[in-house]
Amino acid sequence: MKGNILSLCPGADYFCGTGALVIELALFVYHLHGRTILNKHVHTLLIYTIMAGCLFTVIEFMNRAKFIWSIPR
Numbered sequence: 001m002k003g004n005i006l007s008l009c010p011g012a013d014y015f016c017g018t019g020a021l022v023i024e025l026a027l028f029v030y031h032l033h034g035r036t037i038l039n040k041h042v043h044t045l046l047i048y049t050i051m052a053g054c055l056f057t058v059i060e061f062m063n064r065a066k067f068i069w070s071i072p073r
Contacts (some may be wrong), residue, residue: 011061015061022039032044052072
């Protein structure tokens with residue numbers, strides 16, 4: 001630990017990234033009220049994309065040794 005004041009556990013970047021995606025997902029879900037039908041549809045597609053990003057980030061965290069899981073994210 002030469003020069004490191006704060007040492008984080010391995011995988012902390014995945015945890016922070018997943019947390020950011022969950023917050024973004026919540027913002028998009030509650031952003032739909034009072035919008036047009038087309039705008040709701042576009043936001044729903046973005047919600048599905050964010051959910052897939054969360055899922056693949058968790059899968060990539062559990063399988064860090066395999067490069068193939070970082071491609072979908």
